[in-house]
């Protein structure tokens with residue numbers, strides 16, 4: 462088990478570098494910097510801190526107690542299946558679920574509050590997909606991993622599935638100009654998912670698929686207008702830049718600038734956070750120009 466975790470982590474890290482390289486080489490939106498707006502919030506808060514703590518919560522405080530109560534895993538419902546079949550089964554079933562849940566999030570005002578964070582980046586790249594409201598993450602990951610454990614799947618299905626999620630997530634959000642032709646009818650990619658993140662009414666109710674684009678084509682929600690690209694990405698309204706405010710915003714609409722003007726403590730936090738980000742950006746630009754010279 463430990464070995465598979467090492468392997469999957471290695472593949473994940475390698476994939477990050479490959480996607481960054483491909484984004485530089487074949488950009489969908491030209492001129493997007495690596496450290497785009499919101500990069501650090503996505504990396505530090507959403508990718509590392511939020512997912513680390515929520516994974517512990519989901520497995521130790523939801524899935525395991527459920528299994529201790531129901532003893533479902535001891536029935537070994539899928540245990541005898543080959544691992545590849547187990548992975549494929551959970552991949553397709555969960556992807557079908559996520560298509561409908563995602564579609565519901567765009568149609569319900571209440572559920573939209575758990576999804577707007579995901580659409581808030583104005584620049585969409587390999588990392589942008591990690592931005593997911595904690596409640597959305599909690600629901601989707603529980604629905605994804607609880608059946609794997611409760612149906613008695615091989616334990617290595619969990620890290621394999623997590624790796625597939627991460628790499629596929631990076632791929633569909635990546636700023637890479639992919640032209641996959643007929644494959645885009647089956648396998649989802651940036652061609653359709655970059656459109657899903659555009660600030661364009663035409664696609665607010667389209668391109669809900671995550672891994673398999675076939676759901677969008679089957680259920681009439683596919684949008685793929687040839688070689689045309691979106692003019693703008695993100696939300697049509699102002700959205701906070703801070704992780705905690707982004708969560709608060711789902712409950713109560715607040716204006717970050719007005720809060721900073723009103724509360725000195727928040728102002729101090731807000732500007733120190735902004736200062737650190739600007740400092741890192743300046744350092745990065747400095748290092749780059751030294752290398753280029």
Ligand SMILES: [Zn+2]
Nearest residue numbers: 563567576657
């Ligand atoms: Zn969406």
Ligand SMILES: [Zn+2]
Nearest residue numbers: 579590634654
């Ligand atoms: Zn997305």
